[in-house]
Amino acid sequence: MAADELQRGTEPEAPGPLVSVIVSNYNYARFLGECVESVLTQTYRHLELIVVDDGSTDESLEVARRYAGRDPRVRVIAQENAGQAAGFNAGFKASSGEIVCFMDSDDYWMPQKVERVVGAFEQGGYSLVQHSSCVVDEQGEPTGEVFPPAGVTGDVLRLYLAENHVSFFSPTSGLACRRRDLERIFPLDAQSYLSYYWADVAVSRPMPIFGQVFSFEEPLGYYRRHGGNRSLHGPSRRNEVRAQVLHARYTNEMLERFGVEGRIRFRRSKPYRWLASTLPLYHPDRLWAALLTGMHRLRRAALRVAAFLTPRPIKRWARRRLGWPVREPDGPPTAPSEDRREARP
Numbered sequence: 442m443a444a445d446e447l448q449r450g451t452e453p454e455a456p457g458p459l460v461s462v463i464v465s466n467y468n469y470a471r472f473l474g475e476c477v478e479s480v481l482t483q484t485y486r487h488l489e490l491i492v493v494d495d496g497s498t499d500e501s502l503e504v505a506r507r508y509a510g511r512d513p514r515v516r517v518i519a520q521e522n523a524g525q526a527a528g529f530n531a532g533f534k535a536s537s538g539e540i541v542c543f544m545d546s547d548d549y550w551m552p553q554k555v556e557r558v559v560g561a562f563e564q565g566g567y568s569l570v571q572h573s574s575c576v577v578d579e580q581g582e583p584t585g586e587v588f589p590p591a592g593v594t595g596d597v598l599r600l601y602l603a604e605n606h607v608s609f610f611s612p613t614s615g616l617a618c619r620r621r622d623l624e625r626i627f628p629l630d631a632q633s634y635l636s637y638y639w640a641d642v643a644v645s646r647p648m649p650i651f652g653q654v655f656s657f658e659e660p661l662g663y664y665r666r667h668g669g670n671r672s673l674h675g676p677s678r679r680n681e682v683r684a685q686v687l688h689a690r691y692t693n694e695m696l697e698r699f700g701v702e703g704r705i706r707f708r709r710s711k712p713y714r715w716l717a718s719t720l721p722l723y724h725p726d727r728l729w730a731a732l733l734t735g736m737h738r739l740r741r742a743a744l745r746v747a748a749f750l751t752p753r754p755i756k757r758w759a760r761r762r763l764g765w766p767v768r769e770p771d772g773p774p775t776a777p778s779e780d781r782r783e784a785r786p
Contacts (some may be wrong), residue, residue: 442563449491458563460488460555461620465528465640466546467494471503472665475581477508479549487558490515490545490556491532496522501546524614526636526643530628539620541643547665548574548614554661561655564780565658568652569645571611574664581665583761586665590613592656592698597649605710607692609654613641614662622651626695635691649697685713 461736462480466473473492482491492505494517509515518531540562544553554572561570574734576586593600593609601607608617627645629636636643648654689707696704707713760766 457485458487459487459537459541459557460540460542461530461532461536462488462490462542462544462555463529463536464490464492464544464546465525465532466492466497466501466505467528468497468499468501468506469523469546470497470499471506473501474508475549476544476546477505479552480544480555480602481508481512481514482552483550483555483648484553485754487538487561488514488555489538491518491535492516492561493520493528493532494520495520495524500658500670511704522759523629525640526633527592527631529644530631530639533627536620541620541623542617543641547612547667548663549665550614550662551660557657557661560743561657562617562619565655566652567655568619569610569648570617570655570657572615572657573611575660575664576616577663577665579665579667581663584666587660592658593652593654594656597654598609598701601649601692601696601705604676605636605689605706606712607646607688607707608685608712610641610645611656615646616641618644618648622648625651631785635687639684639688642691646688647699650695650699650701659765682713687743706723733763768784 464473464476464480469476477492478489480488490512492509492515494502494505494604496519505515505517506774509517517537520527520531521685529543542549542558558572561567571592573589573592576583576584576588586643589611592611597609600609607704623644626647631637633643686707689705700717737762738754
């Protein structure tokens with residue numbers, strides 16, 4: 442099926458594959474109810490919801506168990522606080538769906554999200570399906586933003602190596618993967634710095650190794666921006682440079698693990714230079730980006746100076762050797778001889 446047909450959505454055959462929705466929650470009792478409601482009211486009914494409470498100290502566990510008592514599709518797992526990656530590990534181990542969707546407990550979905558995702562997987566054979574989300578504030582009021590602005594459909598593995606960065610993915614609540622692909626990377630390393638703080642990165646970045654990625658053009662969920670996660674978008678943005686470097690390093694580890702040739706050199710990418718330019722003058726990442734940019738500009742300037750200072754007879758001789766048109770001192774440009782044109786491969 443063509444990508445535009447997937448964008449419009451398809452009606453899956455009943456009952457369709459089982460979809461597992463994994464929610465890792467920590468102290469978001471005030472948002473968890475709306476999150477769970479948005480899953481249980483999906484137009485696609487053949488799903489299971491696994492809520493992993495990561496040692497919350499508020500009423501989160503009570504809220505989750507209340508929904509589990511009302512709907513048999515809801516299961517609750519309580520564990521000691523160990524981070525989102527540990528929550529994903531527990532939820533994935535308890536799940537059985539052929540398709541697995543991940544979700545943050547402070548976000549919520551549009552009613553047709555799961556139906557659209559299942560249609561994309563069934564018709565396209567992708568390893569990962571993702572979508573953007575409408576940004577709302579703490580009270581659920583729209584801000585008019587869409588996050589992330591746009592996704593990529595196709596061979597993202599090729600883009601890794603061509604553009605030297607890995608910023609092609611939605612955050613947790615926009616990710617859905619096939620179980621067979623997730624089994625190749627689970628369980629996640631819950632002790633690693635990256636997995637502890639960016640479990641969605643640990644899930645999404647290896648997926649292009651196993652197949653192509655599909656991104657819906659329109660948002661299918663709501664991303665809540667509030668005091669608990671505002672640091673990701675506010676003054677701490679300078680930390681994004683370090684985060685992106687860590688994401689690229691993790692992706693390189695996955696490329697090596699699964700035998701993919703080529704590596705991502707994030708410090709050569711445009712996103713890195715742009716991010717580094719926002720840092721203080723003394724920051725080492727800004728200095729490194731300035732050095733790379735300066736070397737690039739110096740090289741271009743040196744080539745221009747060399748071309749300007751090279752005597753014209755040498756330029757004409759070089760053009761003849763290369764078979765390029767040559768402008769004689771007192772005449773129009775002359776094409777290379779037939780012999781030289783035939784000699785060129």
